Amino acid sequence: MVPPTMTQMWATMGSTLASFMFVWAIIRQYCPYELRRFLEKYSLRITGYFYPYIKISIHEFTGDRLKRSEAYAAVEAYLSSNTSKSAKRLKAEMGKDSSNLVLSMDEYERVTDEFHGANVWWVLSKAVSPGRSMSMSYYPEQEKRFYKLTFHKKYREIITGSYLDHVVKQGKEIRVRNRQRKLYTNSPGYKWPSYKQTMWSHIVFEHPATFETMALEPEKKKEIIEDLVTFSKSKDFYARIGKAWKRGYLLYGPPGTGKSTMIAAMANLLSYDVYDLELTAVKDNTELRKLLIETTSKSIIVIEDIDCSLDLTGQRKKKADKGCVEDEIVKASKERIKEPKEEGSSKVTLSGLLNFIDGLWSACGGERLVVFTTNYVEKLDPALIRRGRMDKHIELSYCSFEGFKVLAKNYLKLESHQMFDMIHKLMGETKMTPADVAENLMPKSPQDDPERCLSNFIQALEQLLKEEEEEEEETKKKAEEIKDIDTTKKQTQENKHVEIQNDLGSNRTTSF
Secondary structure: OOOOOHHHHHHHHHHHHHHHHHHHHHHHHHOOHHHHHHHHHHHHHHHHHHOOEEEEEEEOEOOOOOOEOHHHHHHHHHHHHHHHHHOOOEEEEEOOOEOOEEEEEOOOOEEEEEEOOEEEEEEEEEEEOOOOOHHHOOOOOOEEEEEEEEEEHHHHHHHHHHHHHHHHHHHHHHHHHHEOOEEEEEOOHHHOOOOOOOOEEEEEOOOOOOHHHOOOOHHHHHHHHHHHHHHHOOHHHHHHHOOOOEEEEEEEOOOOOOHHHHHHHHHHHHOOEEEEOOHHHOOOHHHHHHHHHHOOOOEEEEEOOHHHOOOOOOOOOOOOOHHHHHHHHHHHHHHHHHOOOOOOOOOOOHHHHHHHHHOHHHHOOOOEEEEEEEOOHHHOOHHHHOOOOOOEEEEOOOOOHHHHHHHHHHHHOOOOOOOHHHHHHHHOOOOOOHHHHHHHHOOOOOOOOHHHHHHHHHHHHHHHHHHHHHHHHHHHHHHHHHHHHHHHHHHHHHHHHHHHHHHHHHHHHHHO
């Protein structure tokens, strides 16, 4: 018997397939829908006894049709990392909050993944809902996209126990890295037109500051960076010790020492969003809590110049005398009568701010930094900056020589120069903020080469040193004048006392 040729085999297979499709079309047309559903149901059940693979579907929309599934978005981000290496059909999309073009697998494309020895297959599919007219095709229910995961049943425990968690976790981290970071600010309450309107408005956060460009000592930079990175990886630690996953930073120092730049460097290091909270625009403590609820994880909540924000900077008032209490009551009642009802005035209290930072509501999210900045740390209430609220206090002071070298490298591309010795000597005798140092190093015209900029900086240091010496001499002179005046007053009082004593003595003699 002559074996069939390959052409004959393909012809036979094609004929069989065509016959099957013809029979299936007849069944779909003339067989009742209920009977077809019955046959499909039990055919799938029978096939399941012999089919060695398990399938899991993750749909794009579940429940609320207006909200995309978080699981679907995480799987899409996870697969985008290895799709470009193995898939042949790709689609490029710019996500809603993404700053980069993301490649993902196209429809009906199949990719393979491996996890702890288990091989799995992912396919992006879509299903069209039956019974819809063409005019209704714009509804999202018309096409339902979903990812289908297929794996051998012997890997059930690995896939359902740890692989899916791994996919979601990695997918969320990829989304965070690809997202477009934002700078938020709060709007006054009267500007919210509806209850769905967010309390925050935002722009894209594009500040270029990094710790490498900051004028700080290397040891201090290293300490701050290690503290921030350790915090970002301490989710399990905070859960174990029973504390909300947050950390407070107090940045204090003279104006121009880089407090705002430090915040931008923190955000860029950790890839966090920034919420710039303006307390004067917050109506009361209730709105302050609402603002906290709307902040997301992986963010920095900033209150700059806390010493200038409302009346929150003074010490708690001590108990007064009984008479003073009555005077205060009368005074308060008069002020209440005179006080106009201003809708825009803020009624945020110190207690409300403390609860915002460290109260029960502070645990409504995770992985957040709370940063205060101030020029005068001594004005702040101790309860506001104690450990547990402001966990780490960072003093940003005048520019050191190490900080100058960072700025010289940034602005002039110089790591060493013969003028550095003179600058080192002058900076040890005077004080200048990093902002002033940067301004003096910045070229002002095309003719300003590095040598000229350094010469200008040396002149600025010498001028500042001269002014400080003159101010010190003036202070000494005034102190001496005051001392002379006090001495003169004391001598005059002593002379008057002697004269009075002499007059009293003469009066006693005359009377005798």
